[in-house]
Amino acid sequence: MYTITNIYFITAIAVIGGALFGFDISSMSVIIGTKQYNDYYGPNIDSDVQDGMGRRYSIQIGALTWVLGSVSICIAKNIPLLIMGRFTNGIAVGICSAQVPVYISEISRAEVRGRLVGCQQWAITWGIMIMFYISYGCSHMEGVASFRIPWGVQAVPGAILFTGLFFLPRSPRWLAKKDRWEEAENTLALLHGNGDINDPYVKQEMEDIRTMVELERQNADATFLELFKPSVISRTHIGVFTQIWSQLAGMNVMMYYITYVFAMAGLSGNNLLLSSSLQYVINVVMTVPALIWMDRWGRRKTLLVGSSLMMTSLFSNGIIMASFGHPAPKGGVNGVKAASWEVHGTPSKVIIANSYLFVASFPITWGPASWTYPPELFPLRVRGKAVALCTSANWIFNFALGDFVPSAFENIKWKVYIVFGVFCAVMTVHAFFCFPETAGKSLEEIEAMFQEGLPPWKTRVSKESTPVRIPRVDNPGKADYAHEAV
Structure with a gap:
């Protein structure tokens, strides 16, 4: 299967998981105050009732869970079903918000890691804004369509995320942890060395990853x-x-x-x-x-x-x-x-x-x-x-x-x-x-x-790298070397 290797394109797909959080916030904030919603589910609903595998595969599970939750909310005929759908969406948001930053941080170069992981927050803000205006626009419609359309639309980004993840690489650090060293090296080369496993950055990164994985296995x-x-x-x-x-x-x-x-x-x-x-x-x-x-x-x-x-x-x-x-x-x-x-x-x-x-x-x-x-x-x-x-x-x-x-x-x-x-x-x-x-x-x-x-x-913020001595966990008298930015 074709694998996307552009780090910014990968980030754009992965952070759709953050957009789900934004959609989740806005999909209720406008709708719960509308006459159509209250006429259908009952007036004066108590506020308490309103709220009530690897990195890549984990995010995919979260995306699929989100789609199921969104569909459940869209077709909910009563409050218990609505709560069930909201609960399902909550699980999805929890999975994605925990795994997306980890995944991006593990595939990014140090000098742009903040920018790329920070896109999670940007996606959240886009999700909030887009869903707010969709919900606000639909609130002027008559009948149940005024809230069912926004709740159905919010399944779309989840479906896009689920599909897009098939084309994203696994985390090289996770692959290394699972002893899939060749895959880890090839993935790093595709991401950061134009496919060349002898690229200096790829070789140094693999050396650092190998050192840390070996140290951690002593525990x-x-x-x-x-x-x-x-x-x-x-x-x-x-x-x-x-x-x-x-x-x-x-x-x-x-x-x-x-x-x-x-x-x-x-x-x-x-x-x-x-x-x-x-x-x-x-x-x-x-x-x-x-x-x-x-x-x-x-x-x-x-x-x-x-x-x-x-x-x-x-x-x-x-x-x-x-x-x-x-x-x-x-x-x-x-x-x-x-x-x-x-x-x-x-x-x-x-x-x-x-x-x-x-x-x-x-x-x-x-x-x-x-x-x-x-x-x-x-x-x-x-x-x-x-x-x-x-x-x-x-x-x-x-x-x-x-x-x-x-x-x-x-x-x-x-x-x-x-x-x-x-x-x-x-x-x-x-x-x-x-x-x-x-x-x-x-x-x-x-x-x-x-x-x-x-x-x-x-x-301080690091500018360049020099060797650093890392104490051995099993024997502090010995040491391995990585590179420390100074």
């Missing part, structure tokens, strides 16, 4: 418990918190509930919905600079600047709402209890501008970096399990915030901004002291960096 088979051993737990902590902070920064809160914020700032009707939808356009556009320059900026600087900018916007909005706002009438703005605070005039315009600035700060920093960073941290033997654990932390906090935020807006009002502003302040300090720089280093070089124990604030 027992990997289990999740290994992620909590002294040699790995610091990386587990960094990877898990990268995903946790990406949620506690408040971006998904803004994406889900920006209509509440703009309602409190005085917007209503189609003006409210379309103004809120501009965040999706900003999200797509502002991811591009990160994809182009993140490997040059480095991970640390990207994360630190992003959390600082978001903290500033959140604190600013909280202070403005506290100083110039007042409680909304009983029942909330436009009958929405979560829209429990009102601000009018010039301060409301500042809040809207600040909200857009906040949205712009995330996709250029923490958005793509939070997907790029975790797969880089871990040795090959536990990389798949580690990224799955990190991703699960993302979804756990996503779910928790979905339950927390509406009641928080209702009960503590403008103080919600202060809460998330504090989270951004803490994550800035945490990232400075605990998150090392990985940009420009091969995955094997990152392993060597962790073994050396260099303080995170002393790590």
Whole structure:
């Protein structure tokens, strides 16, 4: 079968798995408020009811699961079937969001790895925007077609992903781990040496992969418990918190509930919905600079600047709402209890501008970096399990915030901004002291960096490679050599 070898084309197909996440978000955000949806499934549905093998093959299974879930949602005749379809889609999103970054990180050159893995976030933003406008357009249709068409359309990217993966190569590092050395070498040559196994980059990469695979085999088979051993737990902590902070920064809160914020700032009707939808356009556009320059900026600087900018916007909005706002009438703005605070005039315009600035700060920093960073941290033997654990932390906090935020807006009002502003302040300090720089280093070089124990604030973006001594796991007195970027 023909195999695609262009790394950018491979990435474009693989990150459709990220687009599924975006489709999943937007396919409900518009539809659940429409009259057609509520007439069919029943009015005033409780909010709790609404939510309720190798790298390549794993992603393929996720894609197929997504198609099945989407079809189930499209034809659902009642709430239990709708929940079942949503649950199936959730499984698919979980599989793809855990495996796509790992796959891309393992086939990429170090100097463009951030750009390529960051495309996962870009695909998510495209999925959110496209599905929002499809759903918004269909919401003007009469009858059940208004929501069945969007839910059916979202199966299309899953089908494209499933089919496209047949033409993508396997991860060379995974092949090496399975003792399929010839396949691993040929795949690296196709990806990075124009088919020449004697290409200097291919030879060096194979040498580094062989060294690390041999070292890792001196340990027992990997289990999740290994992620909590002294040699790995610091990386587990960094990877898990990268995903946790990406949620506690408040971006998904803004994406889900920006209509509440703009309602409190005085917007209503189609003006409210379309103004809120501009965040999706900003999200797509502002991811591009990160994809182009993140490997040059480095991970640390990207994360630190992003959390600082978001903290500033959140604190600013909280202070403005506290100083110039007042409680909304009983029942909330436009009958929405979560829209429990009102601000009018010039301060409301500042809040809207600040909200857009906040949205712009995330996709250029923490958005793509939070997907790029975790797969880089871990040795090959536990990389798949580690990224799955990190991703699960993302979804756990996503779910928790979905339950927390509406009641928080209702009960503590403008103080919600202060809460998330504090989270951004803490994550800035945490990232400075605990998150090392990985940009420009091969995955094997990152392993060597962790073994050396260099303080995170002393790590730098790598520019070129020189030999590095890697302590042997079984005998620290002996050493193997890889190449460390300096």
